[in-house]
Amino acid sequence: MNLRLPLLALLLTCLTVYAQNQQTDWEMRFRDIPAPDRISAYVQRLSARPHHVGSAYNKDNAEWLATTFKQWGLETRIETFDVLFPTPKERLVELVVPTRFRAALQEPAVSVDPTSGQHSEQLPTYNAYSIDGDVTAPLVYVNYGIPEDYEQLERLGVSVKGCIVIARYGASWRGIKPKVAVEKGAVGCLIYSDPRNDGYYHGDVFPRGPWRPKDGVQRGSVVDMPLYPGDPLTPGVGATANAERLEISEAKTLTKIPVLPLSYADAQPLLAALGGPVAPEPWRGALPITYKIGPGPSKVHLKVKSNWDIETIYNVIVTIAGSVYPDEWIIRGNHHDAWVNGAQDPCTGLAAQMEELRALAELMKQGWRPKRTIIYCAWDAEEPGLLGSTEWAEAHADELKQKAVVYINTDSNGRGFLGVEGSHSLEEFINNVARDIIDPEKNIPVWKRSQLRQIANARTPEERAEARSRPDLRIGALGSGSDYTAFIDHLGIASLNLGYGGEDGGGIYHSIYDDFYWYTHFADTDFTYGRTLAQTAGTAVIRLADADLLPFSFTNFAETVRLYVDEVKRLLKNLQDETKERNRQIAEGVFTAVADPKDPFVPPVAESVPPHLNFAPLENALETLTKSADHYNQAVKKIQKGKISLPAEVLRTLNATLIQSERALLSAEGLPGRPWFKHMIYAPGSYTGYGVKTLPGVREAIEQKRWNDAEAQTIRVARVLEEASSVIHTAATRLESAVRR
C-alpha cells in the first residue's frame, strides 16, 4: 500500500489545493457582499415600532423576515409556539414613610427621537414573570443583591426579613436579585439603574449622549433562568399547541415576590430617605446622596399585577439544504423580539445575520452549494427568557442531537473588538476565522486588534507573555443570557456566541431609547461593524458547512479544562486558607479590636475548615483527555502535512464521531437541583445567571460548601471527560487508519 501513496498523495494534493482555492474564493466573494446601508435599512425597518412578544409589530416583523428571505429564494417557514407571557396591568411604587413620593414608572418621549413617543405600543416598565403582589414594608438597600452582599449585611447586623429590598442593576442576571432576596426573607424587590453603572457617571445622557437619562428604565425578565429557561409552563418540552402544561402556580421559575424596575429619578427619593449604616464604599453609586442601608425609616408600598396570557411566538426558520452531508446541520441564530423598539438589541445582530443570509443566497445564485445543511433562525421571545430558541430546541431535540454540528449565536452588535465565547473545541477554528476578518477602524485583522488589546490589558507579565505567544487567543466560556443556552447546555451542541463591542458605551438597554435614533448617533453609526459581524459569522458558517473534516480541535479544550480544574482546586484551597485565617483572627480578637464601637458590627463566628477533597478522578480523566486530544491533533497534522484527502464515506463517519465530542460532555441527570442543565463543563451560575460557572457541579458545590456533592460531582465530570476522551480517541484512530489505507 505504501508504494501507491506518492502518486495518490500527489493527486489528492492537487485536488485539495484546488478545493481550498475554490473555498477561499467563495469566502472572499461572500465577504464582499454585506453592505452597511442594507444593514441600516433592516435595523430601521425592524425597530420602527415596539415589537415585544405578543405585539402586532412583532408578528409583522416575523412575517416581513419570512417574506424577505423567500424573496431571496430561500426555503423559509415560521414555527410557532404558545407560551406564558405576562404583561403589566397594575404597577405602583410609592414611598409612604417618612415622606410621600410616588414613582413615575414612565419613560418620557424625547423630542429629537422620533420613535420614543410611541407610548401606546410600548410595554410599560416592568420585570416579566414577577408574581402579582401588594406589599408595604421597610426598605433595605442591598447593593447588587447577590449572595456576597448579604454576607456584608450580616456583618452589619442588617436583616431583610419582612422588608422590600432595593438592588441596583449589575453584577448578576437580574433574576438573581429577587431569588436571593426571597431566600433571605424579603417580601418585595425593586431594581434600579444607578448612574454609576450606566448613567451620567460615564458620559452625557441621552439625547445629548449615549448614557441612561434619569427616567430611563431597564425592563427585563426575572424568571429563574438558571433553573430552566424557556416557557415556564413547559420545562423540557416544546410549547406546542398540545403540549402538556403546568399550572401557573406550579411553575417554579416565576418569582416568589413582586418585583419592579426603577429609573434613578424614581429610586433617588427612596434611597435618600434610608437610615441605618452608611453603605460600604463598593456599594455606593453616583447619586448625590449618602448611600445608606436601612432598614427604613423609608417604607415603601409596592404593587404589581399582570395579565397572565398565553401568547403565540414566531420563530422564522430558513433551511439551505446540504449537498454532500444534508444531515449535518450548521445552525445560526439571533432573536428578533425586543422589549421596545430594540434597535441595538436585537436588530443590529439580526440585521447582520440577514446580510449573511442575503450573501449566501447570492453565492447560491452564483453556483455555490454548501456541503452541509445550514439553518438560519430568527428567534422570537428571547427577551422574556430565551423562549423561542428553547422551545424550538426542545421540540426538535431528538433530531438536533443527531444532526446539529454547531450553533452560532449573535445578539445585538456594537463598535470595537470581537468578543467570542463558546465551546473550546472551536477555539482554534474561530481564531482562524478572526485572522481573516478586517477591522474597519484599524484596517488590521480583528484577531490582531484583539491580541494587541490583550497585550495592553494584561495584568501580569505572564498574561502579557501568553497574549504575545499563544497561537490562539482564549475565548470565554458560555454562561447564559442569549439563545445558545438550550443548544449547548441542554443538548450538548458545540456553540459560539459572537459580537463586536467595547467602544460604544450606553445606557439605553431595554428602554424605549434603544432605537434607530440612538444607535445611529452613538453606536456603530455607519454600520461598518454590522458588516464586519456578518463577515465574521458568515465566514464561520461557510467554513463549517464546507469543511471536509470538521474543524474541531481538542488540545485547547483540554488545556482550558486543566485551567478550570486548577481553579476549583485553588477555590477550595483559598476557602481553607481563608477559613483558617479568619478563625485565627477571631481567636486573636482582631475583629472586635478593630471595630469602631460607634458603628454597627457583628463579628464573624469561627467555622470549620473545609475538608480536603478527592480531585484524583478529575485529574486522571484530564490526563486521558489531554492524551486523546494530542492523539487527535497528531493525526490531523499527519493529514495536513501529507495533504491527504479522505473519501466522503470516511469523513462522514469521522465527522459524526467529532459531533459527539460535545454531546459526550452531557450527563443525563444534569446539574444538582436543575436537571435541565446537562453540560458538565459549562453552565450559567445558579447565583450569577449570566456569568458562567465552569465545571459547574463541582465549583458550585464548593462555593456552597456542599462537600459530599463536590466529590460526587467530581466523579461525574471525570466520567464525561472520559467519555469525550473516548470519542476523541476514536476519531483519532479512524483518522490514522484512513491515512494508512
Next chain:
Amino acid sequence: MNLRLPLLALLLTCLTVYAQNQQTDWEMRFRDIPAPDRISAYVQRLSARPHHVGSAYNKDNAEWLATTFKQWGLETRIETFDVLFPTPKERLVELVVPTRFRAALQEPAVSVDPTSGQHSEQLPTYNAYSIDGDVTAPLVYVNYGIPEDYEQLERLGVSVKGCIVIARYGASWRGIKPKVAVEKGAVGCLIYSDPRNDGYYHGDVFPRGPWRPKDGVQRGSVVDMPLYPGDPLTPGVGATANAERLEISEAKTLTKIPVLPLSYADAQPLLAALGGPVAPEPWRGALPITYKIGPGPSKVHLKVKSNWDIETIYNVIVTIAGSVYPDEWIIRGNHHDAWVNGAQDPCTGLAAQMEELRALAELMKQGWRPKRTIIYCAWDAEEPGLLGSTEWAEAHADELKQKAVVYINTDSNGRGFLGVEGSHSLEEFINNVARDIIDPEKNIPVWKRSQLRQIANARTPEERAEARSRPDLRIGALGSGSDYTAFIDHLGIASLNLGYGGEDGGGIYHSIYDDFYWYTHFADTDFTYGRTLAQTAGTAVIRLADADLLPFSFTNFAETVRLYVDEVKRLLKNLQDETKERNRQIAEGVFTAVADPKDPFVPPVAESVPPHLNFAPLENALETLTKSADHYNQAVKKIQKGKISLPAEVLRTLNATLIQSERALLSAEGLPGRPWFKHMIYAPGSYTGYGVKTLPGVREAIEQKRWNDAEAQTIRVARVLEEASSVIHTAATRLESAVRR
C-alpha cells in the same frame, strides 16, 4: 577590675531596680492625672472665637496659655516673630461662558452651631500666599493636579497653557497644585472639595453628620513649603524684628498664579459646563455630573487681591529645667493658631498637651524633677506654613543643634488608633510607650490594637506574618505638614509625630465648622482620646527626660533604611521595565490599535531606557550602618543583661554621642534645589508636599529622570550613613568600655 564587678553589679542592680520602680511609679502617677473634662474645657475656651494669625483672639489665646502655665507654676515666656501673612482684600470667581454664575465664596452659619455665625471675625475662604492676580481664561479640570494627572492630560491631547485649572483637594499638599499648574503653563488655579473626598459620599454632612456640607470650604496655605517652610521673607533665619528680609517680589515660595479654594456648591456649575473628553474613571468625583476635562467651553474670571501685612506671631514656651542634664532638651510642641475656630485643628492636640503640662506640674509639686530639660511649645502660625516653629528653630538653631535630644509633635486629635511617624531610631522606644497606654474604647494597650489592625489590613500573607511576629510595629517616616519639619529636616533632631484617629471621619477641615459643636457631636466627643494622647506623649516625654541612657536604638533604623534602598533600586528597575515594555508596545502598534478613533488620544513616544546606576556606595554604607547598629545593640544588651548602671559622667558623653546620630544624617548642602532641607533620609516630596520621600535626593532624582544627580545623591546618602555609623560605633565602643571598667 573584673573582681570588683559582682559586688558593684549587685549594688547597681539594686539601685537600678529601685530607680526603675520609682520611674514607673512617676509614670503611673502621671497617667492618672489628665482629665477629659479639663481637655474639653481647654478646647472650648481656645476655639470660642476665630484665632488665626494676626487676630485678636489668637493673641488672647497665647496670653491665656502663658498665664495658665504660669499659674501652674511653670516658667513660661512668649517669643514673638514678625512674619509676612497675607489676608484677602478681593476675591472673585465667576463663570462668564457659557452661562454666568458667580461663586458665593462664603460659608453660611448653621443655626445649631453657636460659633459658625461669628462672620465678622472669620477669615474669608482663601489660599494664603497666592499672589494677587486677575485672569479670565478657559477652565481645565486636572483631577488632583499632581504630575501624573498632567501625564494623563498629555495622552488625551489636553494642554492647560493659558488656562485656569480646577483641581480637587487631596492626594498632595495643596500648594503642589498651583506649583505644577504653573510649570504646565496655567494662569490661575482653583481648588475645590469634592464630595467624593470629604462630603456626602462618606456620610451625612454637617450639621446632620460630620462630613463637608455643600458650602464648606477648605482654607489653607499654598506656599511652596517643600522649597522652605516658615516666613517667606526670612528663609533660614529667625524672623526677628531686625532680621534681614527679602522683598515680597523676591520670595520664591509665593505662588506664581492666583489661587482660590471653592466649596462643591461653587465648583459644580463650573465643572458641569466643561466639555472635552470625559475624565478617566479615577478622576471622577461624587457630584451628579459627567466629569469632563475641557479646556472650556467654560471660561472663568478669577481675581485675588490680598493685604500683604507683616504680623506678629506668638510662640508660648515653657521650660522645665533638667536636674541632671540641663543641657539635654526634650522638646514637645503643638500649634495654637487656627484657620478659623479650629476646635479639632489644633485645639484638641494643644489641649492634650496642656493636660500633659498640668500633670507634669503636678508631679513636680509631688517632688518629681526631670533629669533633662523639658521644653513645651505652643506654636503660632503653623497654618500658613509652619512659621512659629520654623522661625523659632531657625532663631535658636545653634543652641538646638547642641542640646536638642528629641522633638515630639502633635497637631489635633481624634478617635481610634495611635498614628506614629518619626525617626526610626525611636521606633523601638515609641513602641514600648504604646505598650503601656490603654485604649479607652477597647481596654487593651493601644499597641495591641494597632497590631491587630495591621493583621486585619495586611494585603499579603507576608505583611500579616510580619504584623504578627515583628517585635515593633513599623512607624511611618515624616514628610511635612506640621511643626516637626524644621526640627528633623533642617536641624537633624530626632522627631516623633503622634495622634489618634481613623474612626471619626469628617469634612470640616479648615472650615468655619471645625468648632466645639462639631467636635463634641462627631469626633472624640467625650475627650477620652484626648486623655489618651496626653498619656502617650507625656509618657514619652517623661521617659526621655529621665532615661539614664537615651533610648535610641538603631537596628530598626538600619533595617528600615534597607527597605528604602531596596525601594529606590526597585523604582529604577520598574522604570526600566516599564520603559522597555512601553517601547515594545509602541513598536507592536498596541496603543494605536487599541485606541477608540472617536476618543481623543495621543500615543506615547518611545523613550530611552533608564541606565543602570551605581548603588554600591549606598549598599556598602548600609552594611556599615547595619554592623554598627548591631554592635550598639549588643552593647546595650550586655548592660541590660548585667543590669549595669553607668556613672553620670559616662552617660553624659554617651548620650551626647547618641544625640549626634540624627544630626549625622544631615548634609550641609541640603537637597538639590532646596538647600534648607538637609536631612538625607527623610523629606517631604517636592511634588507631594505632605507625603514623605525617603532617601529624597536619590528617589526624586530617579523619579525625575536626572540620572547623574541620582548617582551623586547616592554618594551623599552613603556619606551620611557612614557618618551615622561612625557615631553609633563610637557610642557602642564607649558603652563596652564602660562595662569593662
